[in-house]
Structure formats: structure tokens, C-alpha cells
Amino acid sequence: MAQTDEAVAPADGEPPAARRSWRRGTWRRGWILAGLAVLTALLLAFHSSVPNAVGNLGSLLETFLPWLGLAVPVLLVLALLRRSATALVAVVLPAAVWLNLFGGLLTDKSTGKGDFTVLTHNVAAANTDPAGTVRMLNASGAQIVALEELAAGAVGTYRSGLAARYPYHVVEGTVGLWSTYPIADTRVVDIRIGWTRAFRATVTTGQGPVAVYVAHLPSVRVKFDGGFTAEQRDVSAQALGDAIQAEPLKKVLLLGDLNGTMNDRSLAPVTSQMRSAQGAAGDGFGFSWPAGFPMARIDQILSKGGLKPTDSRTLPADGSDHLAVAADYRY
Numbered sequence: 001m002a003q004t005d006e007a008v009a010p011a012d013g014e015p016p017a018a019r020r021s022w023r024r025g026t027w028r029r030g031w032i033l034a035g036l037a038v039l040t041a042l043l044l045a046f047h048s049s050v051p052n053a054v055g056n057l058g059s060l061l062e063t064f065l066p067w068l069g070l071a072v073p074v075l076l077v078l079a080l081l082r083r084s085a086t087a088l089v090a091v092v093l094p095a096a097v098w099l100n101l102f103g104g105l106l107t108d109k110s111t112g113k114g115d116f117t118v119l120t121h122n123v124a125a126a127n128t129d130p131a132g133t134v135r136m137l138n139a140s141g142a143q144i145v146a147l148e149e150l151a152a153g154a155v156g157t158y159r160s161g162l163a164a165r166y167p168y169h170v171v172e173g174t175v176g177l178w179s180t181y182p183i184a185d186t187r188v189v190d191i192r193i194g195w196t197r198a199f200r201a202t203v204t205t206g207q208g209p210v211a212v213y214v215a216h217l218p219s220v221r222v223k224f225d226g227g228f229t230a231e232q233r234d235v236s237a238q239a240l241g242d243a244i245q246a247e248p249l250k251k252v253l254l255l256g257d258l259n260g261t262m263n264d265r266s267l268a269p270v271t272s273q274m275r276s277a278q279g280a281a282g283d284g285f286g287f288s289w290p291a292g293f294p295m296a297r298i299d300q301i302l303s304k305g306g307l308k309p310t311d312s313r314t315l316p317a318d319g320s321d322h323l324a325v326a327a328d329y330r331y
Helices: 016-028 031-045 057-063 065-082 085-106 130-138 155-162 231-245 265-271 277-281
Strands: 116-122 144-148 168-172 175-179 183-188 198-204 209-216 221-223 227-229 252-257 299-304 308-314 325-330
Touching: 016 085, 031 065, 031 085, 057 065, 057 265, 065 085, 085 277, 116 130, 116 209, 116 252, 116 299, 130 155, 144 209, 144 252, 155 168, 155 175, 168 183, 168 198, 175 198, 175 209, 198 231, 209 231, 231 252, 231 265, 277 299, 277 308, 277 325, 299 308, 299 325
Parallel strands: 116 144, 209 252
Antiparallel strands: 116 325, 144 175, 168 175, 183 198, 198 209, 221 227, 252 299, 308 325
16 A cells, blocks of 8 residues: 555655645644643743642642653654654753753852861661761761751661761751751751751851751652642741741751752742752752652752852762762852
8 A cells, every 4th residue: 555645755756746745744743742842841931830729739740840851852752753843843842941940950060179068868767777877977078967867766876976077966856967066056946747857056167157957847748649748848848947037147057858849839938048059059950869769859958148059969879768968168
């Protein structure tokens, strides 16, 4: 059976009318693919307009927003296979929007060593190798270390294992801070969950004092019957943001597992007043969770008050389901 002019390109010997018909066909095919490309572009550009009223879909989208870019190569291949000029042109839209949003993260923005290094790590209550985590922390080169999800039975391991490198430390509830610099003025921050998972302390670095907040916001869940459940996390984010806004010291660091990304609108009470070390001085997305195949950066190092990040990075996997993240700062 003879092939139609939509199946293959006309040979050079084909009549001009046949060639014109084939060219017109390339614009008439692929409208569904073109529609999907436009939809992807709209989701990227207007993600903040996706409502949270049903299953917190907006926050779910924003948590994994960079991954929406994977639709671009898929749509491109399908457009080529379909031989659709319409779809090919449409794919340019999500590609351009994605690059506008995330292209800056693809370059190395590090400016070298800072005055001190900070690190945060959700060590996981079910850590399979606390001793290995201690070795990793001691070798990290950080002067200030925040740990989250400290199991009661493992606190002693961290205290004894980090004592030589970090003579100053404080543990409040399931979060702790270790430092080579003196720690003072510690107070619990009530993030409205009924137990202690956040506090602030003054760390006097070699360049001056810094208010250091350590926080582990409540977990979020993705449920088939309830969507993306994050209400408690959102309440805690507001409480943490209020505490940071009222902080009397000018230079402030926030270290912790916020269970959300910088794109998540629900963390705006915090992220609107602070900047991310990864966004300002990192190389790549710096995804920190899950450790086996990182898909999102929910472990954050944020600052305000003139502290300048000069480098940001993740550390190799240990016994936790999170990767530790570190950043260098210039005072």
C-alpha cells in the first residue's frame, strides 16, 4: 500500500504541489503536543497561581518544580517523531521559562573561601551509622554545625564524638548546635507543634556575633486520599518567620530541615526575609533529599543582615536519608 504524504517527506522529484502539501501538514500535526508544551510553560510561569485549596497542589508542584523541565526533552523528541513544526515551536516556550527560572542555578557561583563554614544535617532518628556521621561531621571543616532529628539514644554519641572538634554545643529537644565558637543566649523558639524542634542562639565568631536559628519544621506527606498535607508545617513556618523577624541581632543564620524548598510559597514567612546560600553561591540545585536519589532541597542554609555566602555544597551520603549541606560565609 502506498504511503501518504504525511508519512514521509516528498522526494526532490515530487511536484511542487506535493511538497507544499507536506509542508502544510507539518504545521497541522502535533496540536496535542503543542498544547502540552503550552500547559507546561504556564505551570512553570504561573506556579504560584495553582491553588492550595485542594490537597495543597500548589505547594506540591513548587516542591518539585525544577523537575517539570524534564517535559521539555520528552516533548521535543515526540515533536520530532511526529514531524510537527507546530509542536517544535511550542516546545520553545517551556524551555525558555525553565531557563529563566532555573538557568542561573546551572553555573558555579562560588567565590571562594569565606570567614567561616556552617553545616546543617538531618541525621535521621533511624540513622544506620551514627559513628560514620560523626566522622563525616568532624572532617567537614565546618565551624558551626546544626543537627536535626536527634534521637534520644544517639545524643550521647554525637556529644562525645564531636566534643574534641566542637567544644561548645547545645541540644534542645531533637535539634542541636555544635560550634568551635562560644555559644550564648540560647532560647527555645515555639513553632507550635507541642514539643521542641527549634531554638536560637548567639554564636560569637571571630568576626562578631551571629544569631543562629536551628529548626526542623514538621514533615509533609503525600497521600492518595488527602493530597499534599502540609498544614502543620505551614503554621510552624509562620511562627519561625515571626521569630526571625523579631530578632534583635542584625546578622542572622537559619540552619535546618524546613521540609520545603525555596519555591514553596508556604515557606514565604521565612524565605521572603532571607536568602539561600545555594541560590547565591552554589553550583547546581543542591538537592538534599532523599539521599539515595535526591529530588528536592528541603535542608536549607539561609541568611540575612549582610552575611555573604561564598560557597554552598552537599556532602556525601552517610547513614541518614538526607544529605548534609554546607556553606561558607563572609562576615
